[in-house]
Amino acid sequence: MKTLMLGNKALARGLYEAGCSIVSSYPGTPSTEVTEEAAKYDEIYCEWAPNEKVAMEVAFGASLAGKRSFCGMKHVGLNVAADPLFTCSYTGVNGGMVICVADDAGMHSSQNEQDSRHYAIAAKVPMLEPSDSSETLEFTKRAFELSEKFDTPVIIKMCTRIAHSQSVVETSERINIEPKKYEKNAPKYVMMPGYAKLRHPFVEKRTEALTEYAENCYFNRVEMASTKIGVITSSTSYQYVKEVFGENASILKLGMINPLPKNLILDFAKKVDKLIIIEELDPIIETHCRALGLDVTGKDVMPIEGEFSQSLIAEKLGLSVPTGKKLEENLPIRPPVMCAGCPHRGIFFTLSKNKCTVLGDIGCYTLGAVAPLNAMDMTLCMGASISAVHGFNKANGPESQNKTVAVIGDSTFMHSGMTGLANIAYNQSNSTVIILDNSITGMTGHQQNPTTGYNIKGDPAGKIDLETLCRAIGFNRVRVVDPYNLAECDAVLKEELAADEPSVIISRRPCVLLKYVKIKPALKLDENKCIGCKSCMRLGCPAISFKNKKIHIDSTLCVGCGVCQQLCKFDALKVQEG
Amino acid sequence: MTKNIMIVGVGGQGSLLASKLLGHLLLTEGYDVKVSEVHGMSQRGGSVVTYVRFGEKVYSPIIDKGEADFIVSFEKLEAARWIEYLKPDGRIVVNTQEIDPMPVIIGSASYPENLIDKMENLDIKVDAMDCLSLAEQAGSAKAVNIVLMGRLSKYFDISEEAWKNAIRACVPAKFVEINLKAFDLGRGNI
Ligand SMILES: Cc1ncc(C[n+]2csc(CCOP(=O)(O)OP(=O)(O)O)c2C)c(N)n1
Numbered sequence A: 001m002k003t004l005m006l007g008n009k010a011l012a013r014g015l016y017e018a019g020c021s022i023v024s025s026y027p028g029t030p031s032t033e034v035t036e037e038a039a040k041y042d043e044i045y046c047e048w049a050p051n052e053k054v055a056m057e058v059a060f061g062a063s064l065a066g067k068r069s070f071c072g073m074k075h076v077g078l079n080v081a082a083d084p085l086f087t088c089s090y091t092g093v094n095g096g097m098v099i100c101v102a103d104d105a106g107m108h109s110s111q112n113e114q115d116s117r118h119y120a121i122a123a124k125v126p127m128l129e130p131s132d133s134s135e136t137l138e139f140t141k142r143a144f145e146l147s148e149k150f151d152t153p154v155i156i157k158m159c160t161r162i163a164h165s166q167s168v169v170e171t172s173e174r175i176n177i178e179p180k181k182y183e184k185n186a187p188k189y190v191m192m193p194g195y196a197k198l199r200h201p202f203v204e205k206r207t208e209a210l211t212e213y214a215e216n217c218y219f220n221r222v223e224m225a226s227t228k229i230g231v232i233t234s235s236t237s238y239q240y241v242k243e244v245f246g247e248n249a250s251i252l253k254l255g256m257i258n259p260l261p262k263n264l265i266l267d268f269a270k271k272v273d274k275l276i277i278i279e280e281l282d283p284i285i286e287t288h289c290r291a292l293g294l295d296v297t298g299k300d301v302m303p304i305e306g307e308f309s310q311s312l313i314a315e316k317l318g319l320s321v322p323t324g325k326k327l328e329e330n331l332p333i334r335p336p337v338m339c340a341g342c343p344h345r346g347i348f349f350t351l352s353k354n355k356c357t358v359l360g361d362i363g364c365y366t367l368g369a370v371a372p373l374n375a376m377d378m379t380l381c382m383g384a385s386i387s388a389v390h391g392f393n394k395a396n397g398p399e400s401q402n403k404t405v406a407v408i409g410d411s412t413f414m415h416s417g418m419t420g421l422a423n424i425a426y427n428q429s430n431s432t433v434i435i436l437d438n439s440i441t442g443m444t445g446h447q448q449n450p451t452t453g454y455n456i457k458g459d460p461a462g463k464i465d466l467e468t469l470c471r472a473i474g475f476n477r478v479r480v481v482d483p484y485n486l487a488e489c490d491a492v493l494k495e496e497l498a499a500d501e502p503s504v505i506i507s508r509r510p511c512v513l514l515k516y517v518k519i520k521p522a523l524k525l526d527e528n529k530c531i532g533c534k535s536c537m538r539l540g541c542p543a544i545s546f547k548n549k550k551i552h553i554d555s556t557l558c559v560g561c562g563v564c565q566q567l568c569k570f571d572a573l574k575v576q577e578g
Numbered sequence B: 001m002t003k004n005i006m007i008v009g010v011g012g013q014g015s016l017l018a019s020k021l022l023g024h025l026l027l028t029e030g031y032d033v034k035v036s037e038v039h040g041m042s043q044r045g046g047s048v049v050t051y052v053r054f055g056e057k058v059y060s061p062i063i064d065k066g067e068a069d070f071i072v073s074f075e076k077l078e079a080a081r082w083i084e085y086l087k088p089d090g091r092i093v094v095n096t097q098e099i100d101p102m103p104v105i106i107g108s109a110s111y112p113e114n115l116i117d118k119m120e121n122l123d124i125k126v127d128a129m130d131c132l133s134l135a136e137q138a139g140s141a142k143a144v145n146i147v148l149m150g151r152l153s154k155y156f157d158i159s160e161e162a163w164k165n166a167i168r169a170c171v172p173a174k175f176v177e178i179n180l181k182a183f184d185l186g187r188g189n190i
Helices: A007-017 A030-040 A052-064 A075-080 A082-091 A119-121 A132-148 A193-214 A235-245 A263-271 A284-291 A310-316 A344-353 A364-369 A384-396 A408-429 A467-471 A486-498 A535-539 B015-028 B078-083 B115-121 B131-138 B141-153 B161-172 B175-188
Strands: A003-007 A021-024 A045-048 A071-076 A097-103 A153-161 A165-170 A221-223 A229-233 A251-255 A256-257 A275-277 A357-359 A404-409 A432-437 A477-480 A503-508 A544-548 A550-555 B003-010 B032-036 B047-055 B066-071 B086-095 B125-129
Touching: A003 A007, A003 A132, A003 B015, A007 A030, A007 A132, A007 A153, A007 A165, A021 A030, A021 A052, A030 A045, A030 A071, A045 A082, A052 A071, A052 A075, A052 A082, A052 A097, A052 B047, A071 A075, A075 A082, A075 A097, A075 B125, A082 A119, A082 A193, A097 A132, A119 A153, A119 A165, A132 A153, A132 A165, A153 A235, A229 A235, A229 A263, A229 A544, A235 A251, A235 A275, A235 A310, A235 B115, A251 A263, A256 B066, A256 B086, A263 A284, A275 A284, A275 B047, A344 A364, A344 A404, A344 A432, A344 A486, A344 A503, A344 A535, A357 A384, A364 A404, A384 A404, A384 A408, A384 A432, A404 A408, A408 A432, A408 A467, A408 B161, A432 A467, A432 A486, A467 A477, A467 A503, A467 B175, A477 A486, A535 A544, B003 B015, B003 B078, B015 B047, B015 B141, B015 B161, B066 B078, B066 B141, B078 B115, B086 B141, B125 B141, B131 B141, B131 B175, B141 B175, B161 B175
Parallel strands: A021 A045, A021 A071, A071 A097, A097 A153, A229 A251, A229 A275, A357 A404, A404 A432, A432 A503, A477 A503, B003 B066, B066 B086, B086 B125
Antiparallel strands: A003 A165, A165 B032, A221 A251, A544 A550, B003 B047, B032 B047
16 A cells, blocks of 8 residues: 655564564654554564663564564664674674664754764674665565575664655565574674684675675666766765756665675766765765775765755755745744743753753753753763763862752663763762653653653553662662752752762653643733743743733743742732632 | 645644645645654754655655745744745745744844735735634634645645545544634635
8 A cells, every 4th residue: 555654654664564573772863753653563572772772682682582673773872782783793693683773964853963874884784775765664674684694683774854754655564474493502692702703704704795795786776867977875865866967867876885886886987977976974985986996076065064955965066056035134043942841940940040060961951051041061972961970070079069960861861871870879979960850751752761660552561760779879868859849949959969978869740741741721920910020031931921021921831830930029920710 | 847835833833734634635636745854852842844745756855945836834933934945936825923932032032023024025925814813713723734724725726625535534533623624714715
């Protein structure tokens, strides 16, 4: 049946049709929907793992056991999972094992713009790069065959525009895959030096065989048209190139990005007058072509940073591009903001008021960095807040420890905050860590995690108790506050900063967007009492604005959390009757 | 020829339903279709944009400056922000609702005035209407997206029944009546 399908959903469909039976992933835009969609098939066991390293090791274990397995993550997730990746390249697989990594050129929702293709090259594993939903589905199925044929994990590289675009796909039925038998084979699976030395030559031979395969495989194809220009491209760039050139250029479209073919490229080069390489991010195809001795146009005109588009490519190649009419007007920007009623707001207000140095982390709460709260000094990668506050306090001691905190979300804490916390307990810095427990992984669109008590299907699951965990790690001072209660937040923060031992403050209140959270009626302004002092506006709540010298409450946004009431000295913000 | 529709608005306003509806409709009408969305930060009140492209064969999923045949804007300031993406002879359908962005809320910027007039002064075809009131009249403030679809439908050579079938297919059963009314109000049927 023909349907419109999101790239990520098509990948999930591919998993289903390929007979994949185990999926373990950690969320991250733009990869999250792959696993959410896979979880809708009863035939596939799906889970959210605490982080990407765990997820990949789970998938590896399932492959070892003989089943087709999968794990998905965003580009930076592969940094976390790099350790198992590099060595399961040596062990190879038993059941087929496929990994999805989704890059985010343009940084729509990421902290960097790294190019995952480097990982495939460094770990010496094949990488496929589909260019629309239909290819995503087909490549996923074939990735499992490739994995089993060449005894290797296979990476499917997505990017924002493939993952989050819908295009037409044709679905088919799930195939019945006979699980492989697990047989003990220590020289293959026990990677200690003696055995790993035997596996490394296997990896090199496999790369040779895969390079041979790449010369003439399903994934790579030549589309001959005008021979004045030849373009080598892949992924979403292929679509832009088709848009720009139509029949005015011949195209070598690479669907397998590692290893890259040699003769296929050299033959194509011979047939065209001028060779252009169009690839987002780093010059990987280009470097390969240059090593083959080819004279190409690439990053000398095309940018390394940011996303491409049809107009960007045309413009960089000196072709004409359409233009539109522009308003000559300074338009205010519209950055994302913490939602009205967001439980993170109360804590960041308190930190801002106490002029704390805040070593931050990644999640919705990173929005605490922007005006008017401006309450964040650093964000690096998941988990870094806790480790860095320890380093900061070791470096600056008494000068910093009474006003410096780490802030980290519940999901991020489970992902990679616990080890940093162990370091504080072990190496003893007088650090204060605030865990922002909103009972969900908010940023990526509400995924369950080990602290929420539910699994990916929403069924009851194991629940890790944060207080008990922190105490077990060695913290004597573990406090819980309600972020809607500003006085309590302020008092506890001051006490824990002053204490002369490390402490954890857990700020606990579920995300207001969770379905089970009961929203209160919007507050109402008492026009006679409001003097327009703007005290409540220091919160940066999107439901509060300033109109005609008084506060205005947007009743479609306000959820009646009441935090602003605590800042109003004139009792002007009222709970609505009824 | 590929036709391009851009849907712009503020995160949380319901543009995903509009693009789902268009995708369904255009596929049923026999076109090749691509829809590109940005997920992730979109709940958080930021500026959001969705691209819908259709034709005999569509390659790129995105729309560049000067390429949109139609822009459907859920909010006035967002209309102004993305207007450069409209073809010189394209048309923008805009909800006149104003939603203050954070710089306006905290007083570091003000909401620009007379944006509709300013666009019209550039000889841009602007079709502006208060969709929020019409949506409320239909029975739910959330139906702004379908009011806009009703308006957009006037400029398409696709039967009204096909649009309504797409609504029936994309909207949960209990909201179909409200949304059909919203569509009629947007299209000017009532
Ligand atoms: C290594 C890595 N994996 C995944 C992500 C994507 N990501 C960003 S924040 C986040 C989790 C946020 O959840 P939480 O810590 O609970 O904070 P919340 O958003 O709920 O406030 C995720 C998964 C990432 N940035 N880095």
